[in-house]
Amino acid sequence: MTVKDKTIHERVSNIIMEKMFQVKAGETVAITADSGSDKKIIDALAKAAAEANGLPLVMWIPKAEQDGQAGLKDWPAEALTAALCKVDVWVEAQSTIILYSEIWETAMAENKKLRYLIIGDTEIDSMLRTFAGFDIQLLGKLLKKVTAMAKVTQKVRITSKNGTDVSYETNPSYAFDYDDGDFSKPKFCTAPGYINIVPKTGSMNGKIVFDALMNVDVFNNENHVEFEMKDGIIAAVNGNEEAEKFSKYLASFDDPNMYKISHNMFGLNPGIRKLSGDIVEDERIWGGVDFGFGHTSPIDMPPLGQVAKSHFDGVVAKTSIYLDDQLIVKDGEVCHPDLKDLAEQVLEEYQA
Numbered sequence: 648m649t650v651k652d653k654t655i656h657e658r659v660s661n662i663i664m665e666k667m668f669q670v671k672a673g674e675t676v677a678i679t680a681d682s683g684s685d686k687k688i689i690d691a692l693a694k695a696a697a698e699a700n701g702l703p704l705v706m707w708i709p710k711a712e713q714d715g716q717a718g719l720k721d722w723p724a725e726a727l728t729a730a731l732c733k734v735d736v737w738v739e740a741q742s743t744i745i746l747y748s749e750i751w752e753t754a755m756a757e758n759k760k761l762r763y764l765i766i767g768d769t770e771i772d773s774m775l776r777t778f779a780g781f782d783i784q785l786l787g788k789l790l791k792k793v794t795a796m797a798k799v800t801q802k803v804r805i806t807s808k809n810g811t812d813v814s815y816e817t818n819p820s821y822a823f824d825y826d827d828g829d830f831s832k833p834k835f836c837t838a839p840g841y842i843n844i845v846p847k848t849g850s851m852n853g854k855i856v857f858d859a860l861m862n863v864d865v866f867n868n869e870n871h872v873e874f875e876m877k878d879g880i881i882a883a884v885n886g887n888e889e890a891e892k893f894s895k896y897l898a899s900f901d902d903p904n905m906y907k908i909s910h911n912m913f914g915l916n917p918g919i920r921k922l923s924g925d926i927v928e929d930e931r932i933w934g935g936v937d938f939g940f941g942h943t944s945p946i947d948m949p950p951l952g953q954v955a956k957s958h959f960d961g962v963v964a965k966t967s968i969y970l971d972d973q974l975i976v977k978d979g980e981v982c983h984p985d986l987k988d989l990a991e992q993v994l995e996e997y998q999a
Contacts, residue, residue: 658779659775659778660688660694660695661695663778664698670735671699673700673701677738678692678703678706679727679745680705680707683741683768684741685771688771688774689740709721712743715958716749716957718743727750735760737763738766739767744765746765755944769927776999777919780997781993781997783828787827788989789915793975793986802971803969805936807963821846821949822845835946840931841912843947844912852878854876855874856963858964859926870889873885902955904955905941905957907941911939914934914935915931915981915993916933919931930960933994934976936963937961938961941953941958943955
């Protein structure tokens with residue numbers, strides 16, 4: 648079968664298993680799914696794992712009411728944890744996610760060979776834009792350069808014409824990482840095309856105005872939700888009725904750590920040039936940023952992490968990003984002289 652003959656599900660799944668994970672003969676590839684998952688994607692991932700001479704292990708679990716630790720009561724946690732501590736690859740494809748729960752933390756801590764990827768319930772068209780069409784090594788070169796610049800930065804500032812103006816300090820002991828699509832070594836992998844920074848605890852201040860936000864309807868409409876950040880904590884949620892809904896959502900956890908910043912991602916995926924409404928895709932929008940709140944793993948925030956009942960993310964598109972006083976992205980386009988030519992090459996070589 649040629650690439651042209653493959654279905655979109657098969658094409659994306661083969662890229663993930665063969666080019667990204669580089670699955671080897673005899674490796675066990677776990678795929679977790681629930682009633683909200685797309686069976687075609689699950690089947691295609693299992694088929695691609697087998698075609699790479701891996702051993703697919705598909706585990707269908709109940710759909711939890713909530714993500715992360717809040718969903719623990721709905722899953723067969725003991726058996727699931729035991730299995731995930733033994734596999735080589737784990738693709739998490741549920742509609743409510745295990746990520747950041749005790750199951751995930753245990754598997755990541757105890758399974759030293761684990762290569763983990765979360766795709767959630769991302770639709771196949773979105774997965775095609777996110778995982779296909781770019782050169783992994785070339786994208787990696789760009790992301791490594793930005794990450795190296797971030798590591799020597801003391802203060803990050805992010806602005807947008809939508810009203811966002813927020814800044815934070817960095818902590819060299821916390822995570823600075825990226826995903827370029829090379830999942831061949833043990834790693835916490837997510838969809839490629841971003842740089843991730845965990846801000847210094849208690850340092851984020853300013854205003855975030857979201858173009859997309861989980862658990863409320865603010866994408867592509869007149870609804871409005873913005874956060875006032877004070878010392879790393881959501882001090883106020885402002886906007887219209889969607890802001891009221893989100894305030895109630897946050898309060899429902901009865902957990903002060905759900906109000907705390909967890910991480911900040913710079914999006915640089917060449918296949919994602921506009922928002923789609925799918926959070927996994929939108930987090931990686933070229934020239935935009937993602938802000939995550941709530942649970943933070945000890946992997947990213949050593950030594951203890953930031954324990955919370957769940958985690959959520961929101962996106963701001965077309966941002967300007969300052970590393971100390973250096974402007975590296977202006978209104979959604981890479982502008983720094985040490986990055987611009989490489990960024991343009993990444994965009995030029997992308998094939999939809």
